[in-house]
Amino acid sequence: MFRNIFFFFASLLLVGSCSDPLDSRFDQGEIPTKTVWQLLTENNEYSGFIGLLEETGMDSVLKRNTAFTVFAVPNATLPDISGLSLLQKKQYASNHISNFVVFTADMHDGSTLKMLSGKKVFFAQMAGSYFVNDDARLLSTDHSATNGVLHEIDNLLEIRPSIFEFLQNNPEYSYVAEILAEGTTLLFDKENSPPIGINEEGQTVYDSVWKQSNDFFDQIADISSEDEIFTLFLLSNTFLDTFSNGSFKFGYLSNLGNFIIDGLVEESELPGSFSAVNGFTLNVNPGNYALLQKLSNGYAYKLNGFENIRIPKEFEWEFTSVSDFDSIRFITATEYAAVYDQLTEILVTDLNGTFTNFKYDILPGPVNNDYLKIITSGGTNARISFKLPDILPGKYLISLGAQIRVVDAMDFKVFLNDEEIETAVSLNGGTYNWDSREIGTTYITRETGNWITFSVQGSNASHTRGYLDYLKFEPTN
Secondary structure, eight states, X not given: OOOOSOOOOOOOOOOOOOOOTTOOSOOOOSSOOXXXXXXXXXXXXXXXXXXXXXXXXXXXXXXXXXXXXXEEOOGGGOOOOTTSOHHHHHHHHHTTEESSXXXXXXXXXXXXXXXXXXXXXXXXXXXXXXXXXTTEEEEEEEEEETTEEEXXXXXOOOOOOOHHHHHHTOGGGHHHHHHHHTTEEEEEOGGGSOEEEEOTTSOEEEOOOEEEEEHHHHHTOOTTOTTOOEEEEEOOHHHHTTXXXXXXXXXXXXXXXXXXXXXXXXXXXXXXXXEBTTSOEEEEOTTSEEEEEEETTEEEEEESXXXXXXXXXXXXXXXXXXXXXXXXXXXXXXHHHHHOOTTOEEEEEETTOOSSEEEEEEOOOOOSSXXXXXXXXXXXXXXXXXXXXXXXXXXXXXXXXXXXXXXXXXXXXXXXXXXXXXXXXXXXXXXXXXXXXXEEEEEEOSSSOOEEEEEEEXXXXXXXEEEEEEEEEEEOO
């Protein structure tokens, strides 16, 4: 959901005004009699700023019957932007006009105002003066008009990018931008797609409107939105590339929500501990941060260390032995989700069985033996499925150890969350010969809810017996 920079508001917020004794160029009296446009055009010191408004068509906006706050720049301090494109000039012009009426009494430190550019500006008070975006100081304030208020500032307000725009335009943080962009999809927006006819099959035909959806923005933090404010703590590409362990990089990017704070974190609040948008406590230590940029919807800091990065570690599970099957019944996929948990179930399916329907036997629970027994009857598969304990996102090499009965062999198919990891892994038998195989590498993408499933095909026409010994996950590049 990427925002267009032009947003026009019809809402109005009226607040009390205060007089400004520092400026005598406006003779208004207690009751305003002139519009904001009239206040501008009757003052020759704004001729350059007025020219910018007229060139970009924003003068027609100010002549409408609605209310405004305008930040005008006098000729003496107006920068030369003649070399900019018309679009860039329009961005600047619209960034000095708001449909909300705000006087200095409401310009508190950290307060914001949405401009017609779609961007927010931030207010601050320092040494008795008001500042906008740290770019411009208010020279003359609170000039009331019949349709709003006019403020004079000493510089043009720069167009600040959003946090996501900053990431997209900064190659040093492209890893973060790329992983966020991967979650973006186009969705048909039926509500805003007008019907234009009926096709031959009697179906409504729409003038299709599409909208962008992003899982990270929808579920964790919409750092592309100009209606939200966040603080993001970043690790640069250069920093991430110094680690040979690819799981470190993937772990950081997969846990990006750990490094986003809802609201502004000012430099005066650092170092400190903060609650991230996903509930994680982020500790920012002395000397481990630097302010990168103040943006239209928050701040971006650079982290110089990694004390808050959780690196995936090696995991290994020993399987447990159980008795032979004595009751097998048919269950549905819905029931499957409810009964499986922590290495306590084993199931047998027909040779052509799928993940939709299962026959299963609930095990009596883990017992204190070394192996998990597998028995496949002639012409059948065995399927063993269990839920991983909490495991950090990362790239892992999966290994499997087993013992197979003499003259038997077992072919394994391995699935993670119903997606096949490895087509076939053959484990050869002996006199209950122990064998092991590296199954392959896979990405663990979330910390909970990961299901590992083994589909085991025995080679013996009557039955094949074996024991699973261990399953091992090792972080890898």
